[in-house]
Structures are given as C-alpha cells and as structure tokens.
Amino acid sequence: MRRYDVGVDIDVDIDIDVDGDIKECGTMIDGEIIFFLTGLAIAVTILHTFLKQAGRDEYAYLTLIVGLTIALLKVIPIVQQLFTQVQSVFKLY
Amino acid sequence: MEQVMSVIILAFIGMIAGIFINESKLPVLGLMVVLACGSLIFLKVLPQLAEVLRVFTRLAEYASLNQAYLFTIFKVLGIAYISEFAAQICRDGGQNALAMKIEMAAKIGVMALSIPIMMSVLESILQILH
Incomplete structure (x- = not known):
C-alpha cells in the first residue's frame, strides 16, 4: 500500500485496546493535506488582494490559477489511490 | 475504536x-x-472492509457457492459506494445534474452486472418447468 506522505505526520495515538484485532492501518492520520490546502487558500487570498490593490489584475488572476493547479497536483494522487484501492478491494477489474 | x-x-x-x-x-x-x-x-x-470481504469469500467457499455470484455482489457494492461518493462531491459543488448522471451511470452498471445472474435464474426456472 502506497501512503501519501509529505513531511509532517500527525500521530493521534488513542490507546483504547478493546478490540485488539484491527491493527492493520495504524492510527496515523494523513491529514496534512487539509492543512496544506488551508494554507494555500490563505496564501492565495493574501496574494490576490495584494496584487489587486497594486492594480495588477492579470497577475491576481494568475495566482488563483496557480493555487488551483497546486491543489489539484496534491489532491489527485489521493483520489487515484482511493480508486485503485476500491478496485482491488471490490475486485472491480 | x-x-x-x-x-x-x-x-x-x-x-x-x-x-x-x-x-x-x-x-x-x-x-x-x-x-x-x-x-x-x-x-x-x-483495509477493514477488505478483511470482512475476505471472510465472506471464505464462507462462500465453505458453502461451495459459485464465486462469480459473490464477486458480482462485491462489484455492485463497490460501484454503489464510489458513485455515491462522486455524486455527493458533485452535489456539494452545486452540480446536481452531473450528480444525477453519475447515479444513472452507476445504476446502468449495476444492471449490466446483474443480468448474468438474472439469466441464470431464469434458465434454472425454465429447466424446472420442462
């Protein structure tokens, strides 16, 4: 299984061992993509307002496109991983 | 938990x-x-779901059931889930029409998957009748 891995791992380790059978996936949340997207939104918003105040409307629009592209580049592998995983689990070939 | x-x-x-x-x-x-x-x-x-499905497969082996039927059910489950997921995303984005089209495609896919089973049931009924 290929994990999505960029930098920090958030390790929420709640050790409640009632049903000790399920140990396969671990407790790591790969939630950094959400924080990444939030930060991206903040950066794009700041850049956009800044460039708009400076009167560079075309560059302001360009920041939106670049932000969207970066977000897509980050999100698409996760979705692809989901699709391949679903295909392998449900035997959809 | x-x-x-x-x-x-x-x-x-x-x-x-x-x-x-x-x-x-x-x-x-x-x-x-x-x-x-x-x-x-x-x-x-x-992964948990995969474990459950593996157990179901083993149970079907014990009951000497045809594997194809079980896999058809799995495929229907997979199509239903993944299409529901995509349709919800489309609906969140305000594209109701696209969501409905995804659901329609999923329904057609499920129907196409289930036709062989239906045909085998019909054939067995016909065999009993003759």
Missing part, C-alpha cells in the same frame, strides 16, 4: 478547514478539501 476516532477527527478538521476556505478567494479549494478528506476516510476504512 481508534479507527473511528481518527476518522471523526479527520472529518472535523476537514469541516472546519472547508468553512474557512469557503470565505477565501479560492472557494474551489473547499471542495477539494472535502474530496481529499472523503478519500482519506475511505482509505482508512478500506
């Missing part, structure tokens, strides 16, 4: 981030957060 906890935490983070992002200049990112969050949650749950 810990699985459910991590899923809940992930969903809350996604929800809060989505609300925050929707106020920014690039509200499309909110949709992407929902997409990524949903994918991650399902990726978390999938």
